[in-house]
Amino acid sequence: MNLVLLGPPGSGKGTASAFLSDRLGVPRLVSSELLKAEVKTGSVLGLTIATYMETGDLVPDDLVIKVVLKNLENIRGFILDGFPRTEKQAVALKEALAKRSMKLDKVVYLDVPFETAKERNLVRMVCKSCGFSPQPNERTCPRCGGVLVRRLDDNEETIKRRFENYIKETQPLVDFYKDENILVRIDASSPAEKMNENILVALGCR
Numbered sequence: 528m529n530l531v532l533l534g535p536p537g538s539g540k541g542t543a544s545a546f547l548s549d550r551l552g553v554p555r556l557v558s559s560e561l562l563k564a565e566v567k568t569g570s571v572l573g574l575t576i577a578t579y580m581e582t583g584d585l586v587p588d589d590l591v592i593k594v595v596l597k598n599l600e601n602i603r604g605f606i607l608d609g610f611p612r613t614e615k616q617a618v619a620l621k622e623a624l625a626k627r628s629m630k631l632d633k634v635v636y637l638d639v640p641f642e643t644a645k646e647r648n649l650v651r652m653v654c655k656s657c658g659f660s661p662q663p664n665e666r667t668c669p670r671c672g673g674v675l676v677r678r679l680d681d682n683e684e685t686i687k688r689r690f691e692n693y694i695k696e697t698q699p700l701v702d703f704y705k706d707e708n709i710l711v712r713i714d715a716s717s718p719a720e721k722m723n724e725n726i727l728v729a730l731g732c733r
């Protein structure tokens with residue numbers, strides 16, 4: 528199955544994509560991790576990306592597209608998390624898949640009211656070493672054993688801005704996938720287990 532996961536910060540997108548990857552036995556490709564990995568290789572592409580990351584600028588569409596498509600080259604079945612972010616990226620993905628007679632099966636949008644997302648973000652911890660954000664009840668990072676810390680920029684104001692930016696930025700994508708008839712909206716305000724179950728049902732895996 529070829530999936531894209533969309534959802535504002537606090538929607539449980541990371542949790543859902545990790546769960547689905549496990550359950551469906553397909554790799555989960557997180558665009559921010561792919562970009563970091565490309566930087567680490569020291570390639571020309573990686574070095575160019577690094578210059579944007581260092582200044583905190585958004586990495587341009589063309590570069591993000593290059594990196595993600597490169598990682599998709601030999602894969603059949605995937606979950607994309609963090610990509611596409613723009614309509615241009617969505618079109619590039621569609622064309623690249625079509626060339627291999629592939630297509631997206633579904634785009635899952637995790638719908639969550641701001642108040643719920645805010646509560647979740649306020650209790651959110653991230654790993655100091657690898658940046659992973661586990662469930663609130665974890666005491667150390669389940670991925671690498673690292674120390675968990677509060678995100679320093681997680682106050683109400685920044686959470687609200689990140690949330691609103693996400694909704695605004697992804698609206699064209701939501702419309703794009705609605706037109707393609709592959710968008711599924713999932714109520715992400717319920718606890719993770721229930722949400723994951725609802726996604727499986729919506730994907731016809733139940």
Ligand SMILES: [Zn+2]
Pocket residue numbers: 654655656657658659668669670671672673
């Ligand atoms: Zn970690």
